[in-house]
Amino acid sequence: METILYIIVLIGVIAAVGRAVSKARDKRRLTSEASVSKATTADLSDFYGLIEQMEKSYLATAQPQDLLSSKPFEAAVNLLFSKPLRNQAILEYAAGGNPLISCIAYEVLRRKGLDEHEIDSLISTLANRAPFAMHFAFRAIHRWAESPVLGKVLSQSNPGGLKMNTSSGF
DSSP states (O other): OHHHHHHHHHHHHHHHHHHHHHHHHHHHHHHHHHHSOOOOTTTTHHHHHHHHHHHHHHHTOOSHHHHHTOHHHHHHHHHHHHSOOOHHHHHHHHTSSOHHHHHHHHHHHHHHOOOHHHHHHHHHTOTTOOHHHHHHHHHHHHHHOSSOOHHHHHHHSOOTTOOOOOTTOO
8 A cells, every 4th residue: 555655656757847948948939949040031131141142053053953052152051040939920021032042941941940830831832933942941841850741742732634533423
């Protein structure tokens, strides 16, 4: 009987320690997120200046690998990486209408790291992406996904010319 009582007390202590560790982790995360400000457009004026300089060379680029070896591209990636932005804000840049900024944002996410929820958010940005942006998105997914994501990716893709034959009764 005494042994069972000790086990019950031990389980209670372990549970209390687990709750305290979880609360401390949540408090650190909230404190960290609160200290990370969302950058304003004024904070990104240097970034947009780089983008403006790169646009002509981007349009003349034949392969995504050419961007990776480009010093201005690397500078833009490093600059956006250095900004105090959460991954969600960078995902919003990736989902935007500028394919060059999308490429840079996806590359930043590849370097920063993504959790499973962020990978799902990234996958949801894939619809109607430019081919170069898709390349960089897949680099980020490949780097951080711990489980297969092909089904999720295919469910977000635009099948284009692929039509399902529904008249056969299947």
